[in-house]
Amino acid sequence: MTKTSSLSLLLVIAALAIFGCTPPATTTPTPSNTSGEHDHDHDHADHDHEHEGEEHAEEAMQPEAEKPAAEASSASEMKSEAAVAAKPEPISESIGASGAAPAKEDGAEMKAAPAAEASAAAPVEEAEATAHVATDAKPAGEADPQDWTYVRGPQFNGHSQATGLLDDFDAEGGEGSNVKWFAEEFGSRSTPIVMNGKLYTLCPAEQGTKREGERVVCLDAQTGEFLWENRFNVYLSDVPVERVGWSAVVGDPTNGKIYALGVCGHFQCIDAETGKTEWVHKLHEEYGLLSTYGGRTNFPIVFEDLVIISAVVIGWGDMAKPAHRFMAFDKNTGEMIWFEGTRLLPDDTTYSAPVIATLNGQKAMVFGSGDGAFWALQPRTGKEIWHYNMSMRGINASPTVDGDVVYVGHSEENLGDISSFMGNVAAIKGDMTGDITGKGLIWQQPEIMMGKSTLLKVNDYVYAFNDAGKVFGFDAKTGEPVGRRVAIGRAMRSNPLYADGKIYAFETNGNWAILEPQEDGSLEILNKGRFRDGEVNGSPICAQGLIYVPTSAGIYCLEDPTKEKGFKGLPPVTPEAPVSDNPEIAQLQVTPCELLLKPGQSQQFDVVAYNKLGEKLDADLSGVKFELTGPGKIDANGLYTAETSDAHTATTVTAKLDEVSSEARIRTIPNLPWSFNFDDIALDPATGAGQPPITWVGARYRHVIREIDGSQAMVKITTIPKGTRSQSWMSSPELHDYTIQADVKAAKTEDGQLPDIGLIAQGYQFVLNGNDKTMQVRSWVTQMRMAKSLPFEMEADDWYVMKLQVSNEGDIAVVRGKVWKKDEAEPSDWTIVGEDTIPNRDGSPGFFGKATNAELYIDNVTVTPNDN
Numbered sequence: 047m048t049k050t051s052s053l054s055l056l057l058v059i060a061a062l063a064i065f066g067c068t069p070p071a072t073t074t075p076t077p078s079n080t081s082g083e084h085d086h087d088h089d090h091a092d093h094d095h096e097h098e099g100e101e102h103a104e105e106a107m108q109p110e111a112e113k114p115a116a117e118a119s120s121a122s123e124m125k126s127e128a129a130v131a132a133k134p135e136p137i138s139e140s141i142g143a144s145g146a147a148p149a150k151e152d153g154a155e156m157k158a159a160p161a162a163e164a165s166a167a168a169p170v171e172e173a174e175a176t177a178h179v180a181t182d183a184k185p186a187g188e189a190d191p192q193d194w195t196y197v198r199g200p201q202f203n204g205h206s207q208a209t210g211l212l213d214d215f216d217a218e219g220g221e222g223s224n225v226k227w228f229a230e231e232f233g234s235r236s237t238p239i240v241m242n243g244k245l246y247t248l249c250p251a252e253q254g255t256k257r258e259g260e261r262v263v264c265l266d267a268q269t270g271e272f273l274w275e276n277r278f279n280v281y282l283s284d285v286p287v288e289r290v291g292w293s294a295v296v297g298d299p300t301n302g303k304i305y306a307l308g309v310c311g312h313f314q315c316i317d318a319e320t321g322k323t324e325w326v327h328k329l330h331e332e333y334g335l336l337s338t339y340g341g342r343t344n345f346p347i348v349f350e351d352l353v354i355i356s357a358v359v360i361g362w363g364d365m366a367k368p369a370h371r372f373m374a375f376d377k378n379t380g381e382m383i384w385f386e387g388t389r390l391l392p393d394d395t396t397y398s399a400p401v402i403a404t405l406n407g408q409k410a411m412v413f414g415s416g417d418g419a420f421w422a423l424q425p426r427t428g429k430e431i432w433h434y435n436m437s438m439r440g441i442n443a444s445p446t447v448d449g450d451v452v453y454v455g456h457s458e459e460n461l462g463d464i465s466s467f468m469g470n471v472a473a474i475k476g477d478m479t480g481d482i483t484g485k486g487l488i489w490q491q492p493e494i495m496m497g498k499s500t501l502l503k504v505n506d507y508v509y510a511f512n513d514a515g516k517v518f519g520f521d522a523k524t525g526e527p528v529g530r531r532v533a534i535g536r537a538m539r540s541n542p543l544y545a546d547g548k549i550y551a552f553e554t555n556g557n558w559a560i561l562e563p564q565e566d567g568s569l570e571i572l573n574k575g576r577f578r579d580g581e582v583n584g585s586p587i588c589a590q591g592l593i594y595v596p597t598s599a600g601i602y603c604l605e606d607p608t609k610e611k612g613f614k615g616l617p618p619v620t621p622e623a624p625v626s627d628n629p630e631i632a633q634l635q636v637t638p639c640e641l642l643l644k645p646g647q648s649q650q651f652d653v654v655a656y657n658k659l660g661e662k663l664d665a666d667l668s669g670v671k672f673e674l675t676g677p678g679k680i681d682a683n684g685l686y687t688a689e690t691s692d693a694h695t696a697t698t699v700t701a702k703l704d705e706v707s708s709e710a711r712i713r714t715i716p717n718l719p720w721s722f723n724f725d726d727i728a729l730d731p732a733t734g735a736g737q738p739p740i741t742w743v744g745a746r747y748r749h750v751i752r753e754i755d756g757s758q759a760m761v762k763i764t765t766i767p768k769g770t771r772s773q774s775w776m777s778s779p780e781l782h783d784y785t786i787q788a789d790v791k792a793a794k795t796e797d798g799q800l801p802d803i804g805l806i807a808q809g810y811q812f813v814l815n816g817n818d819k820t821m822q823v824r825s826w827v828t829q830m831r832m833a834k835s836l837p838f839e840m841e842a843d844d845w846y847v848m849k850l851q852v853s854n855e856g857d858i859a860v861v862r863g864k865v866w867k868k869d870e871a872e873p874s875d876w877t878i879v880g881e882d883t884i885p886n887r888d889g890s891p892g893f894f895g896k897a898t899n900a901e902l903y904i905d906n907v908t909v910t911p912n913d914n
Contacts (some may be wrong), residue, residue, distance in 0.1 A: 078082070111143075113753075118193045187300060190242065190617045194589040195297035197237045197345050198541070201614060202401035203446050204502055206545035206588035207614040212606035213548070213560060214573040224607075226592065227270035230600040231578060232263055233290040238596055239304075240267045240589035241297035241318060247584075247596065248291040251277045256831050258883045260290050260308045261470075264321060267589065270603060274321035276314075281809040281825045281886050282330060282337070282773060283310035283546040289341025292397065294584070296376060298348045305346045305353045305377070310826075311335035313346070313355060315380060316426070325380035331779040331890045333373065333385075333640075334361040334744045338395055341830065342442070345399040349411070353377040358416055359387070360772070361504030363711060365695055366746035367391060368768070370416035372428060382640045386428030392416030394440025399500075403447035405431070406477035407623030408659045412452055418461075422476065424660030427633055434474050435483040437462055444541070446501045446508075450521070451488065451621075457497025457513050469495030471510045473525060489525030494518055500541040502549065507567040511538045515553045519567045529568030529793075533767075534559045541585040543593070548572065552582040552595060562704070572640050625661045632658035634708035636701040639752050642713045642778055643688045651684035651710060653701045673700040678714070688714045694741045698838040713741045715777045718784060719910040724758040727751045731735075744774035745893075755845075759905035762801070762895040773806060775892035776909070782808055782888040785851040788907045789868055792816055793900040794842030801902040803840075804894030805850040809886030811894050812850040812863035814840050823850075823861045823880040834880040838865070842900075847872070851914050859885030 191200060192208065199205060244264050251261040261277040280290060295306045297318060304524035307313045311330035314323050321802035329335035337343075346355040352374045359371040363835035371387035398414030402425060405412075411425040418437035423430055439458035446453040455471040462484070464470070472490035475482065491510075497510040506530060510518045515535035519528040526768040535553030543550040549561040549569070561569045580599025587594050591611035593604040633656040641649060651672070657666040672680045676697030677689040686699060697712040727736040729751065736751035738760055745760075748769040752761050764770055790803045792814075800816025810825050819840070824833035840846070845868040852861050862876040891909045895902050 048626050051858070066120045067576055068137065071429060073240075080806055090369075093882035107265070118238040119433075121733045135654050146600050150347070170536075181357050189299045190590075192590050193239075193241050193297075193299065195239050195241045196300065196412055197239070197294040197296070197585065198346060198401055198444060198500075199587065202403065203448070203543050204500060204543055204585075206543065207616060208611065209546050209614060210591060210609040210611040210670045211548065211593060212587065212604055212609070215575075215604050215606075217577045217602065218573065224604055226603040226605040226607075228600055229265060231272070232265070233598045233600045234596055235289070235583035235598065236291040236579075236596060237294040237584040238594055238601065239295055239297050240587065240592075240594065241304070242302075243267050243300055243590075243626060244273065244318065245270075245594065246295045246297065246318070247601070248293060248295060248306060248308070250287060250290045251823070253287060253290075257831060258287060258831055259884060260310075260312075260447060262295060262304070262306045262316060262321070264318070265601075265701055267592070267594075267603075270601070271418050276321045276323060278308055278312050278314070278810040278826070279884060279886055280308065280310045280312075280829070281889075282806065282811070282827075284339040284827050285309045285337055285341040286339065286828045292341050292343040294345055294399075296346045296348050296353070297332055298353075301378060303352050303377065303859065305348070305355075307343060307346055307355055309341055309343050310337045311357070315353070315377070324634070327375070327380060328779040328889070329355070329357065329359075329373070331743070331775045331892075332771070333371075334359045334365070334775075336360060336368070336395055340395060341397045342397045347400050347402070347411070348377060349402055351377055352383060354400070354411070354425065356400070356413070358392060358667075360744045360747070362713065362746070363740050365684065366744075368747075370396065372411075372423065374425075376637075381638045384428040384635065385640055386423065386430075388415040388421055388433070389417040389418065392440060393438070396440040397445040398441050401445060401447055402772065403452075403476070404620035404622055405447070405450050405452075407621075409622050409661075410476070412444060412445045412447055412476070412753050414445065414454065414456065415795070416440040416539040418450065418458070420445060420474070422452075424656075426662065427635060427656055427660045429633060429660060432476075432479050432482045432486070434486055435481070436470065437461065442497055444500045447476060448503050451522075452476040452477070453503060453508050453522075455494065455500045455501055455510055457495035460492060464490075464492045467492040469493055469512075471496055471501065471508075471520070473508075473522070486535065491518075491527075491546070493523055502542045502544055504544055504549070504563045507563065509549070509563075509569070511542055511551060513538055515557070517561070517569060523566065528566065529564075530572065532559070532561065532569050534574075539583045543586040543588060545588045545593070548612035550586050550593060552586055554581050554583065556580060556582060556597070558582075561762070581836060622661060623659060625657065625663065628657040628659055628661065628882065629663065631655045631663060631665055631706055633660070634703060634706050636699060636708040636710045639708075639710045641710075642715060644715050645688055645714060646690040647714075648685060649712070651680075651686060651699055651701070653684065653703075653708070655703075667703065667881070670701050670703045673702065674698070675700070676712075677707050678712070686712070687835060688712070692716045694720075694739055696740045710818045717739060719908065720776075721909075722907040723905060724751050724760055727758060729753070729758070738774075739776075742774055742776050743890075743894075744772060748772050749774070754903050754905070757905060757907070759789075759791075759903045762897040762902045762904075764899075769898040770898040771802075773892060773894050775806070777890050779890045780888050781890060782911045783853050784808070784891065784909055785912055786891045786907070786909045787847065787849040788893075789845050789905040790814070790848050791845045791903040792840055792842050793902065795900050799899035800840060800842060801847070801898070801900045802894070802896035803902045803904075806894055807850045807851065807861075807889065807891035808859065809889035809905045810850070810852055810859070810880075811859045812861070813894055814838060814846070814848070814865065816840050817899065821863065821865060821878055823863050823878055825861075825882065825886060831882075832861075832880055832882040834878055836878050845869075851876075851912060852886060854885065857885075858883050859887070 104877040172204045219225045236248040238247035245267040251259045259279045263275045264273040293307045314326040354374045356372040369387035374384045383618035396416045397427035410422040419433045419435045421433045437458040457469040471494040473488040475486040496510045502509045515538045517532040535557035552558045559574040580597035583597035595602040680686040699710040729736045738745040803814035821838035822835045859882045861880040864877040
């Protein structure tokens with residue numbers, strides 16, 4: 047660690063001013079010159095887009111490790127940057143580039159925490175006994191303002207109101223290091239949270255073994271002691287293990303629950319004390335969440351009685367086309383309350399953490415979307431407030447809101463008259479409605495490529511931490527550059543933390559800096575250093591006067607025990623407009639808005655009224671009328687009863703009050719057995735094509751029904767650029783111990799390329815890999831942790847029968863597959879058998895297909911309970 051002299055920095059700044067290096071004042075923001083930085087420093091490690099994830103995930107069964115971030119600048123590079131800084135330009139380079147922390151003279155080493163107990167360095171334990179405790183943890187049911195229960199913090203802006211925080215630390219640990227504890231077993235890319243004295247985070251489970259998966263872990267926030275873990279599988283996903291734990295948990299102190307989204311779409315509510323799962327949704331199987339090789343996974347957020355999560359969703363019915371969609375669940379029951387999306391056919395999956403704000407008296411959830419726009423939705427209803435189209439690609443950076451101004455950034459292609467530039471940082475008006483593109487712009491700075499980290503607003507200035515690990519300062523009102531560009535390292539993915547008048551910034555390669563904003567907006571480097579091991583992809587947080595830093599090598603808890611801690615209190619939340627100002631009913635909400643029933647099963651629907659600002663009304667709803675589109679019946683009070691039949695059907699429930707209405711969707715799926723031959727599906731005379739069953743998730747749009755060899759069959763087409771490799775599901779994820787069988791056929795291109803064809807059962811796939819000339823049973827595509835493969839050469843234009851059976855047998859699941867030509871007898875023995883010692887116990891039947899090279903055909907599908 048090195049100490050930067052304030053006097054030296056002031057002398058350098060003064061010298062630059064004397065020699066005319068200060069940029070001239072302008073009345074309009076000057077675009078920052080970062081073209082050289084884009085050529086050399088822009089990090090592409092998680093720049094893989096949705097289509098890349100779909101098309102390339104399976105080309106190699108052992109995935110490439112995540113591309114490492116560029117190493118820190120060498121001495122020669124630092125010298126070059128300093129020379130560039132002497133040239134007149136709007137934003138100049140700071141001399142303080144990051145360096146490695148020097149080794150401790152006494153050779154002391156911080157001991158790693160074992161899985162069951164995280165250790166604190168012995169010298170720190172003595173200091174801990176005399177440390178000033180900021181506050182006692184609040185009991186369950188009360189929110190402690192000093193906790194950090196969401197990735198963006200209690201104010202949704204990366205700020206903490208704590209005081210008495212450290213100015214320096216030595217990651218090696220030992221006496222005087224300010225490392226309170228280090229938990230080596232829990233290295234992750236996830237940002238932790240702290241609630242009621244406990245730290246929670248996502249991280250890999252049993253990494254590097256045949257049992258690897260994902261887990262939520264709970265540690266004592268003061269000591270790092272391991273308390274519990276909730277382990278779950280990664281299944282039916284292309285994500286590599288290096289990107290497990292991408293999301294972050296969110297905590298709700300009012301009900302004592304935490305919520306976690308795994309990389310494959312496994313979304314659960316967990317008791318924060320015991321680690322027990324309260325409810326779970328398999329978002330990929332139930333709703334069509336897209337889990338790609340890129341691994342980008344969004345962040346759940348709690349608002350009032352809702353927990354809200356988003357993803358690119360390829361669903362059923364009118365949601366069959368991909369869109370970035372938000373799913374709001376009752377946080378206690380898991381019942382879906384609303385389901386809304388942004389523009390159809392987005393280019394990317396994204397991970398822009400939403401923030402809650404009050405804009406022009408209206409509560410808003412603001413986020414960057416996969417469609418390249420920033421959006422504001424009403425969090426209670428999902429109704430759009432406004433959107434601002436900003437980029438040609440998806441947006442990952444989370445917005446920062448201050449008053450009615452929304453500060454945003456990205457690192458992709460721009461739109462309009464700045465389309466020749468990559469990246470942008472901007473301020474937009476948040477008090478507008480509708481499409482505010484252009485007219486909502488306050489200022490912008492093109493060519494600032496800030497696509498992963500988040501803008502930080504401190505006082506009258508905004509700081510952008512770009513993808514190359516450089517910090518740029520701007521006047522928050524005008525967008526004018528301020529201060530000098532500061533180099534932290536060469537890549538940046540984590541969000542900065544502002545606390546105790548300091549900015550704590552951690553760069554991907556382990557470089558870190560503690561910065562102090564000055565009155566003129568410039569940044570003074572108080573201290574800097576580097577972790578010896580591990581990357582930093584998650585973000586630092588502050589809770590109860592302690593700073594926590596997640597790295598791939600472990601979690602650090604930092605504290606200066608010589609300082610007296612304090613807390614300034616959270617600023618008041620901007621109030622919403624009084625409900626009495628808008629008493630008219632503008633929206634109805636019928637709940638649950640999405641569900642799956644069995645024939646003859648009943649469901650009570652409830653209706654709530656909201657005004658135009660999304661505020662709940664205490665209104666007379668006795669005049670609400672219910673209507674159905676599809677089978678079933680509903681009474682005047684909203685009690686729906688599904689039709690008793692063996693058909694797979696879809697029904698829409700509409701609740702109406704005068705001219706205001708709301709809809710809910712129902713799928714009714716009978717018990718096994720099922721059979722589908724597609725012959726009763728109507729074909730469009732103009733196209734000769736029909737639609738797969740409406741109740742199948744992810745099937746329509748990517749498949750059609752056509753006549754093939756004299757019979758109607760389902761065809762996975764090659765003309766959907768981002769959907770030629772995909773999965774689809776037929777029913778509830780609660781099914782288990784069953785067999786799925788289908789006739790399949792592969793087409794072939796002129797150069798001999800073949801598709802891949804697969805069946806899905808209980809979280810496992812049985813796949814015929816056309817070009818690889820293999821058959822395979824598997825669960826986690828890229829890791830192949832329980833997979834088995836055998837040679838198999840599939841011949842084009844021949845019909846085969848595929849059969850997949852999964853059974854729970856004691857502590858394991860046994861996955862059995864067989865395949866034979868349709869005109870031959872079924873073999874008595876299973877062709878391929880795999881066993882899973884960490885089994886998927888249930889899951890929906892479905893299909894896997896890769897039609898990038900050629901079409902594939904499916905017919906005569908049956909799903910039956912296992913005989914035993």
